[in-house]
Amino acid sequence: MIKVAIVDDHKILTEGLESLITESGIAIVVGVAHSAAECRLSLGFWKPDVLLLDVGLPDISGLDFCKEIKEEFPVIKVLALTTHSEYTVVRQMLDNGASGYLIKNAMAEEVLAGIKAVAAGETFLCHEIDLLMKRPSEKNIWLSPRERELLRLISEGFTNTEIADQIFLSPETIRGYRKNLLLKLGAKNTAVLVKIAVEQKLI
Amino acid sequence: MIKVAIVDDHKILTEGLESLITESGIAIVVGVAHSAAECRLSLGFWKPDVLLLDVGLPDISGLDFCKEIKEEFPVIKVLALTTHSEYTVVRQMLDNGASGYLIKNAMAEEVLAGIKAVAAGETFLCHEIDLLMKRPSEKNIWLSPRERELLRLISEGFTNTEIADQIFLSPETIRGYRKNLLLKLGAKNTAVLVKIAVEQKLI
């Protein structure tokens, strides 16, 4: 029997998930947590095969938490469960070791299929995410870590010279990154750049 | 018996909610929709006392949909159910006729309490939102409709002169609004202004 643990702060959702999984008969729920902190305390004890992980946790980013879990318990398969359907979030999640990705408006059957697939060592993406990842689009934005850092600093309101001082680069270099970001994200100016950054969760 | 309808695109959540409400015995679920369009078709037929309405619907904003419902069916009590806990969203929702506001990580009991309260004609806010609305904070930002419009145009990347041409005002007036928005939101520059605008869902 597959052992599943759930981490999600939406209590109504975890309850629904729990009964869905239990009633299906394909797996048992060995634990539920509503924050990363709560999960850390019990994960070693629960020893699940699959961890259903929300990306929008209240305490830390699910992206970082996924990485943390895979470092400490590489054997646990992480199945992301979230409302976000942004290319960069999915890709970073998979880069950080997730075995699958489900969006919350997916069908119940997809949740069960996902659990089975990742427990069997496969990679699983729900239908909508599979389409998103396969079809290349100008909305599938991928930035290098340095570009993401610059974008974050710009979004926090630092000017080119302030950023240059902070990360010990020439202001001209910062200008270059800024120009490139505007080009890559198809933004006319900083306002649009920041809007896209926040909406696409690039930062 | 209280008749409840649910509109939310998260299928797992609606299933959980349905069994929660049914098992409680305080109400019956007369209908479930996963989009505003789907809801429109059936609402007159379902005739619920209470409508549990998600703010983040896939087709239209829950804010607008709430207004629409209250205009057509003033007798139906709208109980917002959402992940957003931003002051401006709550306030606009209540202004648009919602009788209550629940966030999705609220306890199951709060959902039932909310349904009972709004069915009885009361206003109901879940604990966290109640605190948010009562305690005045500089994060409880409230903008006039005109200010929100300007903020939207700025976020879309229009310059002062472009905005002035669009809404037939003097560029100096736009400058005035811009300065005031920076002051009100405590933003150092446009980048931070747009970041706050998107994060706080002011636009």
Add this chain to the structure above:
DNA sequence: CCTACTTACCCCCAAAAAGGGGTTTTTATT
């Protein structure tokens, strides 16, 4: 009636960003 708020307008000047054109070095990946 008065106050608070919204909406709308004006000037000067310094700072920052955008638009245009580039180059070089390092680091992966095939």
Add this chain to the structure above:
DNA sequence: AATAAAAACCCCTTTTTGGGGGTAAGTAGG
């Protein structure tokens, strides 16, 4: 070894924004 991509750097000019001062008409609520 070749190529691609990322990371870093440079100059010139125009446009846009931000900081500092303001004013004034309309309107909604106590």
